[in-house]
Amino acid sequence: MxxxxxxxxxxxxxxxxxxxxxxxxxxxxxxxxxxxxxxxxxxxxxxxxxxxxxxxxxxxxxxxxxxxxxxxxxxxxxxxxxxxxxxxxxxxxxxxxxxxxxxxxxxxxxxxxxxxxxxxxxxxxxxxxxxxxxxxxxxxxxxxxxxxxxxxxxxxxxxxxxxxxxxxxxxxxxxxxxxxxxxxxxxSVTRQPGALAALRPTMSVPPQARRAVWRMLPVNVAVWALGGFSLSLLPSLVRAATGSTSSLTGGAVVATLTLSGALVIFSVRRWAPLRVLRLGTLLLGSGAVLMLLALQSGLLGGLFVATLVAGCGFGAGFLGALRSTLPLAQAHERAGLMAAYYVLSYLAFSLPALLAGLLVRQFGLMFTSEGYLIGLLALCLLACTGLFGQRSVTACST
Structure with a gap:
């Protein structure tokens, strides 16, 4: 209460x-x-x-x-x-x-x-x-x-x-x-019984939200996989690709990703969810392409521009995925849907980056990173097949 x-x-x-x-x-x-x-x-x-x-x-x-x-x-x-x-x-x-x-x-x-x-x-x-x-x-x-x-x-x-x-x-x-x-x-709240029961995870996707979840899933996986890659291997990749030895480079590239994401979230917060999700998909895919080109050129400025574009897609994709699915649940269904969203998102946040780390030893950081970015691009292309031509779904009112 x-x-x-x-x-x-x-x-x-x-x-x-x-x-x-x-x-x-x-x-x-x-x-x-x-x-x-x-x-x-x-x-x-x-x-x-x-x-x-x-x-x-x-x-x-x-x-x-x-x-x-x-x-x-x-x-x-x-x-x-x-x-x-x-x-x-x-x-x-x-x-x-x-x-x-x-x-x-x-x-x-x-x-x-x-x-x-x-x-x-x-x-x-x-x-x-x-x-x-x-x-x-x-x-x-x-x-x-x-x-x-x-x-x-x-x-x-x-x-x-x-x-x-x-x-x-x-x-x-x-x-x-x-x-x-x-x-x-x-x-702001009073104590009430039920704390032990609340410790049990409950995950569910209500029937009316399943179609939306499947359609946002590829870009949501790409968004969180980019976040995991950026917070683990991206600073090392920037140093390897450009030869930069500055201690500021790693933090600056992560800040570029997250600040551009925050700016986009603020800018498009009143847009329709489907429009935001489409924008995020296009920007994230474009950012992956630009990163691949920047890695080939070895230009530090190019990597920052690519990270800026990808960060805009990161923010829009994050906001669009949440707003296109959570409002579809009834009040008693939201906790289960939120738990399912957390599981899908944090597994995408951690497991692809962990796999990339394992592959670096065999294939090298550059080749592994290029494969990772191609995978992100493939997810964005897959998302486009389900998002474009789709109309918004009415949210639940309770």
């Missing part, structure tokens, strides 16, 4: 606190990306190990979404926010003391679970606080946070001391501060 509305001043504090929290968790999620090549140089591990470090994060995040994702509806928002902050702080501490791959794996598993818990409860609390702007903040904050984390870490590596630890110390400070300020955050 939702509690009475807090005062306007309290609502402003709540909105700011929750938005900063979302940004912080997602910034921490991308902070390791620019550091992967430094870890590789220090500990001499393979691309397969690199993608494993990324994949365990994504799978742990998925586990959290499916189990504790709705727990705050029963226990309250603040207890779950506190639990997520404590787990994330512990993950930052593990990153700080890490001296081997085993420590990185442990930190990423813990971080993934904390991030899955945090995005669920912070997103729900934002909707409690501001139902008008909450959905927009929930859409933009993850991409803006990942951009801040990747680019901010790159800047610290280039211009500050302790390149493998300083970013984590700063993030740890942020999470400790958020934990101390949590007492000022008004609770």
């Amino acid at each position: 939702t509690l009475a509305s807090p005062s306007p001043l309290s609502r402003r504090f709540s909105a700011l606190y929750l938005a900063v929290g979302l940004l912080g968790f997602l910034a921490a999620s991308s902070a390791p990306t620019p550091l992967y090549h430094l870890y590789q140089e220090a500990w001499q591990f393979s691309a397969a190990t690199l993608t494993l470090i990324f994949a365990v994060y994504a799978l742990s995040l998925l586990a959290a979404l499916l189990t504790v994702g709705s727990l705050s509806d029963y226990l309250g928002r603040r207890p779950l926010i506190l639990a997520a902050l404590l787990l994330e702080s512990l993950a930052m501490a593990l990153f700080i003391v890490a001296d081997s791959v085993a420590w990185l794996l442990a930190a990423r598993v813990l971080q993934g679970f904390a991030t899955g818990m945090a995005t669920s409860v912070l997103g729900a609390a934002l909707l409690d606080t501001d139902r008008d702007q909450g959905p927009l903040v929930n859409s933009l904050a993850p991409l803006l946070g990942m951009a801040c984390g990747a680019l901010g870490t790159s800047l610290l590596v280039a211009y500050a001391a302790w390149p493998l630890r300083l970013a984590y110390w700063l993030l740890l400070g942020l999470f400790v501060l958020l934990a101390l300020l949590l007492a000022r955050l008004p609770e």
Whole structure:
């Protein structure tokens, strides 16, 4: 049950606190990306190990979404926010003391679970606080946070001391501060029974949404597979293809992808879902083609332009996939459909990147990356066969 509305001043504090929290968790999620090549140089591990470090994060995040994702509806928002902050702080501490791959794996598993818990409860609390702007903040904050984390870490590596630890110390400070300020955050729901039952994942696609899910599936897989590739192997690929040795390059290319995605989400948020999904498919396919051409030329500027176009497709595809399917479910069907969407998306986020890491050892980073991009292009072409000529489906009203 939702509690009475807090005062306007309290609502402003709540909105700011929750938005900063979302940004912080997602910034921490991308902070390791620019550091992967430094870890590789220090500990001499393979691309397969690199993608494993990324994949365990994504799978742990998925586990959290499916189990504790709705727990705050029963226990309250603040207890779950506190639990997520404590787990994330512990993950930052593990990153700080890490001296081997085993420590990185442990930190990423813990971080993934904390991030899955945090995005669920912070997103729900934002909707409690501001139902008008909450959905927009929930859409933009993850991409803006990942951009801040990747680019901010790159800047610290280039211009500050302790390149493998300083970013984590700063993030740890942020999470400790958020934990101390949590007492000022008004609770927006009351406790109710059913918490144990909520831990059981329930996945289902209602009959009226199945056609839409099948039609959005190819581009949704391409969107999430591009995200997984970008947060694991793309910085290494840019260095290999262009010869760039700048510490800023890896973070900048990830920031280009996520910032362009956020800009497109903001720009087309009022478009019809099918129109957004079509735009995302075309831009994502075009970005894959441009990336292939940029890899052949070895031009750093070309790779940034290609990433910009692909990022626009990433944002539009993400928004279009959500808006073309979730409104088709009845109120009692939405949790099951959302769980199915999470499973499909996070498996696409982690497994293709993990497979690519395994193939790098046999075929090399360049050849594997070209095959990966051709696969993304094929998915976009497949999506076009189902999306163009289709008319919008009426959403459920309850």
